Amino acid sequence: MKLSEGVEAAIHSAAMLARLEGGATMPGSALAEAFGLSPSYLLKHLQALTAARILESVPGPAGGYRLARPAETISLLDIVLAVEGPRPAFRCGEIRQRGPVKLDASAYARPCNINAAMLRAEKAYRAALAAERLSDIVTEYETQGDPRAVAASCAFVTQRARPQKSTATRSNT
Amino acid sequence: MKLSEGVEAAIHSAAMLARLEGGATMPGSALAEAFGLSPSYLLKHLQALTAARILESVPGPAGGYRLARPAETISLLDIVLAVEGPRPAFRCGEIRQRGPVKLDASAYARPCNINAAMLRAEKAYRAALAAERLSDIVTEYETQGDPRAVAASCAFVTQRARPQKSTATRSNT
DNA sequence: GTAGTGTTACTCGGATAAATATTGTCCGAGTGACATCGG
DNA sequence: CCGATGTCACTCGGACAATATTTATCCGAGTAACACTAC
Numbered sequence: 417m418k419l420s421e422g423v424e425a426a427i428h429s430a431a432m433l434a435r436l437e438g439g440a441t442m443p444g445s446a447l448a449e450a451f452g453l454s455p456s457y458l459l460k461h462l463q464a465l466t467a468a469r470i471l472e473s474v475p476g477p478a479g480g481y482r483l484a485r486p487a488e489t490i491s492l493l494d495i496v497l498a499v500e501g502p503r504p505a506f507r508c509g510e511i512r513q514r515g516p517v518k519l520d521a522s523a524y525a526r527p528c529n530i531n532a533a534m535l536r537a538e539k540a541y542r543a544a545l546a547a548e549r550l551s552d553i554v555t556e557y558e559t560q561g562d563p564r565a566v567a568a569s570c571a572f573v574t575q576r577a578r579p580q581k582s583t584a585t586r587s588n589t
Numbered sequence: 590m591k592l593s594e595g596v597e598a599a600i601h602s603a604a605m606l607a608r609l610e611g612g613a614t615m616p617g618s619a620l621a622e623a624f625g626l627s628p629s630y631l632l633k634h635l636q637a638l639t640a641a642r643i644l645e646s647v648p649g650p651a652g653g654y655r656l657a658r659p660a661e662t663i664s665l666l667d668i669v670l671a672v673e674g675p676r677p678a679f680r681c682g683e684i685r686q687r688g689p690v691k692l693d694a695s696a697y698a699r700p701c702n703i704n705a706a707m708l709r710a711e712k713a714y715r716a717a718l719a720a721e722r723l724s725d726i727v728t729e730y731e732t733q734g735d736p737r738a739v740a741a742s743c744a745f746v747t748q749r750a751r752p753q754k755s756t757a758t759r760s761n762t
Numbered sequence: 763g764t765a766g767t768g769t770t771a772c773t774c775g776g777a778t779a780a781a782t783a784t785t786g787t788c789c790g791a792g793t794g795a796c797a798t799c800g801g
Numbered sequence: 802c803c804g805a806t807g808t809c810a811c812t813c814g815g816a817c818a819a820t821a822t823t824t825a826t827c828c829g830a831g832t833a834a835c836a837c838t839a840c
Contacts, residue, residue: 452687476793514625541714649832
């Protein structure tokens with residue numbers, strides 16, 4: 417039972433993107449720099465999130481990624497499934513039928529008890545993941561997190577964010 | 590989130606061993622044959638279960654494996670942890686500290702919110718797995734399972750089981 | 763007939779290769795911003 | 802001075818290796834049963 421390493425990066429990226437405002441975007445390279453990851457690899461997971469309709473990608477200069485839905489409607493389960501795939505962790509291979517004893521197919525009509533038990537547990541896992549909303553994660557972080565870390569990440573977001581339609585301050589030339 | 594293939598084999602093997610009576614044992618080769626698996630590979634997982642004090646191994650002829658504890662005290666969590674390892678699926682790499690922003694270590698004293706959320710969900714998963722006792726699995730199987738399949742597996746167990754101290758029937762000779 | 767003894771076959775155990783999935787990297791296509799040129 | 806246009810740099814997207822984990826296999830150590838021999 418090993419969870420992909422990229423899940424952590426995906427959740428952190430989504431949490432940072434959730435702090436953007438007004439449809440602003442942030443390039444994947446900035447996210448990779450924020451977490452000390454190789455940009456090319458993080459892109460792979462961001463693409464998976466985009467394919468799952470969790471993120472939106474804006475191409476071109478001043479482009480980047482942005483949440484496709486409000487953070488309130490995104491759960492950790494959505495992110496995990498997008499990165500790891502929708503298949504359950506325990507996949508019953510029906511080894512009970514592979515023995516030397518050959519029975520009629522009707523004898524295996526009932527699902528495997530062991531598979532059912534494992535899926536029950538996994539259902540509880542997914543329910544717990546679904547209960548963890550991205551908005552709660554961000555709120556909890558901004559509220560209970562260390563003020564210095566929050567300020568630093570907020571500054572990073574402000575610095576690297578790309579407004580939706582070049583509303584840049586343009587202080588100088 | 591992919592669960593090892595051997596977990597299924599381990600649980601099925603444990604469930605079959607739970608149906609033995611009076612300290613009888615069953616060799617790993619019989620278990621492998623029952624599920625159509627390569628004996629050498631199944632042995633690896635049975636060894637893991639033995640190392641975790643879930644199974645007992647009896648060497649020599651007429652030897653084999655046997656539950657080390659009553660089935661009521663064995664949960665699916667025990668088996669999963671024995672095969673997959675005790676480490677949690679989500680392992681926080683503290684990527685929040687790997688960014689270019691260097692803060693004092695005290696800023697990261699509080700645990701990562703994302704890690705905490707993932708561990709909460711995994712805690713629910715483990716609790717659900719711990720609630721699934723091996724004895725319940727076996728009872729449910731014998732009660733609600735297809736009678737033909739139950740009879741066949743019971744016959745297999747009776748045929749391949751090795752009594753504890755050669756109490757063989759010795760009908761002829 | 764009984765006890766002792768050597769052999770034998772069967773078991774588990776750990777160390778060793780192959781296959782697969784994950785991780786990491788690279789290059790190409792697309793797009794909007796910017797500078798330049800013309801009116 | 803304003804607009805159109807061409808160039809460019811930056812972005813994402815998918816295809817290609819390297820590594821780690823999982824899967825599968827083999828060979829060796831140990832043990833108790835079995836057969837044989839001696840008494």
